[in-house]
Amino acid sequence: xxxxxxxxxxxxxxxxxxxxxxxxxxxxxxxxxxxxxxxxxxxxxxxxxxxxxxxxxxxxxxxxxxxxxxxxxxx
Numbered sequence: 089x090x091x092x093x094x095x096x097x098x099x100x101x102x103x104x105x106x107x108x109x110x111x112x113x114x115x116x117x118x119x120x121x122x123x124x125x126x127x128x129x130x131x132x133x134x135x136x137x138x139x140x141x142x143x144x145x146x147x148x149x150x151x152x153x154x155x156x157x158x159x160x161x162x163x
Contacts, residue, residue, distance in 0.1 A: 092104055092117070103117065103118055103140075104117040105117075107153075112132065112133055112136065114136070114147070116129045116130075133149065
C-alpha cells in the first residue's frame, strides 16, 4: 500500500484500480469530495464487474481476466 499512499498525494488522481493476479478480484478506489477520503468498490469472481460511472462503463472481470491463467485454489 505504500504505492497507493504515494498516489493519494497527487491531487489530480481520482481513481486507483487494482487487479489481483491470483484470483478474479478487483478494487477501485475513488477520491471522494471530502479531503483525504477514498471510497472502495470491489468485485469478486468471474461474474463480477467494476462500474466506472464517469464514463458510463462497466468492466466485467471475465473480460479483464480472459487470457489470464489463474492458479487453482488450494483447498
